[in-house]
Amino acid sequence: MSFKAHDKRVKTLLVEYKNQFKGNAFNDKRIGENDKNMSLEDKMFKRFVAERQKSRKINKFNLNDDEFDNPSNKVELTHYGQNLSQIERFERVQLSDDDEVDENDPDKGKINAEFVSKNFFGGFNENSEDLEGKKKNRKEWIEEMITKSKMLKYEKQKEKDRTLDMTEELDKEWKNIIPLIGKMSRDLKKEEEQKKTKADEYDVLVRSLQFESEKAQPTNKSKTSEEIEKERVESLSKNERELKERMNREVEESLEEDLKQKKSFLKKTPANHISPDDIEFDDPEYLEMFRRQEVAMKNKKLNEELEKKAKEEEQDESENEQTGDSDKEEVEELISEKDFGDENESVQKSNFSEYKNEKWVKEFENVCLKMDQKSIDCSQFDAFLKSLIQKLDPSRDENNKKRLCLLTEYLISYYQSMFRFKSPSNISIDSNLANLLTNYIFDFIYKYGNKSTKKDPSPYIALFKRILDNLNKDYLNLKINERKIPQLDILFTFKLISSIFPTSDFRHQIITPCLLIMARYLIQSQIQNIGDLFRGLFLCNLCYEFVSKSKRYIPECVQFLNGALYLAANINSKNINQNLSLSNFELSTIFESFKRTKLRLSIIQKSDDLTELSLTKTSLDEKIQTDDSTKAAIISYVIDLLTSFAKIYQEMVSFKEIFSLSKKILDCINTDNNPTELKERISKIAEFIDQINLNPRQHLKCLIKKPVASKLHEPKIQSKTKFDPRHHNSLTSEKQLFAKKYKKELKSAIKEIRHDSQFLARVQLKEQLEKDAKRTQKVKEIMGSLANQEGDYQKVKRQKI
């Protein structure tokens, strides 16, 4: 029996044995009692601390808290009657009101003598008795004290409340007065005020300098042109990076930081982005700051401006009347109004109808009309817009923001109307004007429509959404036979969208639906004449522009181009059929509209030149047949588009499958009659497709994850291997090892148990022996005393006898 084992048993088994039939046990909670590492001193200290903490407990339900604390409860150190703890905060301590009166009193802060004589050092008993003549007992006296103190406290509280109320009242009244003062100064005493401001000019300057010195931070040193250039390049590349990021994955909306950065960029780089009205336009925030700095000046200026504006408006009005009188082309005006009404209805279900009847709207319409009649040129139009925008500056009026939005709507509808031709003779498009309008629309959106979050969508974004939504619904309502590729006005709206929004984004609120709408036009429209086909091709061209950067796959475009080629190859007619037989599957991928149409693009007579196609003219062409050179031009347009699509898709794995049909049809286009230029292009693209087709590809391998092991407990690692080389190869060795181990464990367990019981037996024996010893001791004692008794008794007996 080792001591170690014995000790262990004493600690465990013995305790258990002793607590054998006991329901509960005592827990020694004395601090540090069971901690051997703690010295006696530490223990004492900790206990002391604990005791102190206990006594610190504040009585929550004590009404007389803070200043009038019961002195009996709390021992506080004071200096001049003040709490030391308060003094230590180094605040300027307000002493009692009395003290304030006589500041120079040397006895300041002392309790007055009377009180001391009365109450201190046991003096009070006699005095009070003498004075009152009536004996108060201690209890009554204490009660009186308490009521007095409470009264005092209550009064103080009341006083405080009253002052507070009064201050508030005063504040309110002051606020009421403020505008009065302002108004007076503004309206009634203008001249006086002017003088005043003149007189105060110096003050203003000083004050502004003062403010500046407080607010101003060290500015960056003025930049050299190189630095500016560098910054511009940096921000450009940063924007480019962001664009790329957005292209590759979906970026969660409303990244505040992004917006901020963009804003700062807006401020920094007017050089990069020149808008026609930058000089007049200022960032509203900047204006806000400016205004804060010199309110008075600004007020004055504003007044002047308002006056001016009013005058201007008057002038405008008179002008308006004049023009109205002079023109008297009521018919045209009517037409224009009607036009605008229609457009507005189609574009917007406006929520700004309140502003529709304002003067500037009419002016704008008039100018647009003049523009249409070519009575003014582009620069005049530009000038007009500039002045209009100045007038509608949002820093002047909150509602001007909405007005600007409405103006944007008008600009968009005017832009659309540019591509709507009233007479077939006048079908030219003023590209300068288109550029100008695009610029303006972009500017508005860039400045005011930039912030668009889910909760607060920008009205400009909503504007475009509405346009797209209407397109979607209008097309849905058409009968299948009436569905056609839209006219140029809508096509150019897409163009506008593509120049305002980044087309390469992975997912974009405007671009994605826009692409879907375009694709739907391609897939579901009827192709009946040259115009339809050409507009479809133009739409493909737009689609190409949308995806040329992101290289996304638009199956509808390729299919549409295939359809156009199909018309060119004239597969349906019997004479050329021998070269080519499309399989059922390939046929099924060509749109129904191409199979049904009577349009043919096959070139019958040999021609050598390609006509220059006119976008406007060809898109309006409603003939089914046309001359061969136009056909050739259209085919070459198809080929060009196909080539550009093939170029952006050349890295796609299934390039071959995508363009296999195109290749097949290209091969069988009868090129005999084609102009040489077209022939070249056809052979070029065929070569290109062939070349890409030669690229080998690999089988797909998906990212198969490593098998994840099911969770286990930590492995038990044995430092010593119980490896017996004798049984190395036999399968049974392990089993034997386990059997051995088991036997050993069993034995040791039995041994342990035996030791345990021995230990217990020993303890029991010991107890028994102790008990026995006690008993024999007691018996001996009793017997002894009995013997004594007996002896005494015998002695007495003997004496008696």
Next chain:
Amino acid sequence: MEGGPNAIKIILENFCAAMVSIEKIDQLAGQILRNKKRSNFIVDLLKYASESKKIQPCVKSVSWLCQIFGSYLKDAKFRLFLDQSEQQMFEKNSANLNSDEKYRLWMNQRLGDLKNVMLDYLKNTSAKSPKFKTIKITCLTGLFDLMKYETQTKKDQEIEGKYQIPQELLECIIDAFLSVELDDKLIKKFRSYLTYWDMRYFILKYLLIDFYKKNPVTETLLENMLNIFAVIPGLVTEEKQTPKTDSANDTESQPDKSLEEPKNNSTNEQKLFVLRKENLAVNSKITQQEVHRKLFNDCFVNYLKNQLSAKLYKKLLIKLPEKLIPKMTNPLMLADFLTHSYNSGGLISVLALNSLFILINNYNLDYPNFYQKAYQLLDSAIFHTKYKDKFFQLLDMFLLSTHLSAGLVAAFIKKLSRMSLTCPPGDLKFLVLFTYNLLIRHPNCKILIHNKTKADIFEDPYDIDCPDFRNCNALKSSLWEIQSLKNHYCAYVSKEIEKMNSLSQPVEFQLDDAFENNSYEAIIEMELDSNKATANCALNYSLSINEENNGFYDMKVSNLVKIN
């Protein structure tokens, strides 16, 4: 004639000219009903019924006349002639008749007139106005009512298995009814008569053979018959149930229809229209559903022998699986018809697929090259049809079994993925998810997305034009098409494909929601709705037009595309 206040009322209302005739009709009818001697007014009423240009008086007079003749037929003394010969005998001896007999003859003749008027209305094709429908409906009810009255006057209703119903009248009604275009209301009305067991029995019996002999087969006729066949009630059985409880079940399973029917149908009672239950033998054919089903079966098979137009053919194929097949006793008789349609190609094949699958699945039809055909049917044209959703659902069902060979499934997958290159974005979701499911279902096909062989492949081993999926080498290929769709312009498509990249989710996707919102409109709407789509809305950072001088607004077409 009318009592005090009513008379005044009538006088007042007479001021309204439009109302005159109606009031008159009411008056005349009242007089006739009260006094037989005023029966001469019937002629006036008939005139109103046949010649009035307005709808209201027409309807009114027809319904009154039906009522009048109803009450007349109830009178045993003046009952109907048993057959033609009796009437002729009466007519020959017209001089010798007593007044009652004369009256009887006269009334019989007028009844014939009335029937003719009503049948004429039923046959009238010219008027399609909704008002005219009410006349048609009134005439139909009137004719059936008359038939009821006539039957009830005939005493011995079942003599040696022959039922005494006015067969001739019934035939006339059906001929007239089916000869013109029908609308839903009329069919509904007709259907309500078909809920009566006896009517259903007789009508089906008539439609079986005799009908074709009497009538020239026209397009409208066939279409009407198809419509009627589709709505015939009370023929669907559930297995191992007596026909009696079945009729109750039937009404329960179609709650919308049971509303239209009288409620006694639900109390296990077989409704009879003209005949009385007491008069029928216990095992009468009329009360056995099995007999009805057999009749219907034969009727329908006979019907299919007619030449159907393409439009009707499609309609038939659409209605077949749900409305017609369950009513037949032996749907296998359709096998030839369906096989023929299935082989005819195009849309017809797609539509026939559903019924054929039901036959194979539920009726043990042995169809050897079913998958082969289905494989051949699959091409891009399906995306532009109305029935694509149904077709895709069926396709999912065909390929549900895990016991299909990997080669077959791989061929389907490969073809689907090839189709996905020319597929509208709405259907791409289905295609991608379905392909994913197939890969999960048939782990052997995973080689299509995970093939360890390292080799440069120049030509896709898969041959799409090969009609036999066994020889198309699908398993040697890979799903490059799906991979390249990662570049699809519609963002959510590439998102779906991301999932397939690793087959991360080892469970199949639910395909149901792939069929919702798969049109262009729905997707565009979804993308425009900023609450649903979490897309960003960035702007260009500068206007690209500025940089290139005139940019896009250069109207020369040759400058539009710049090929480098």
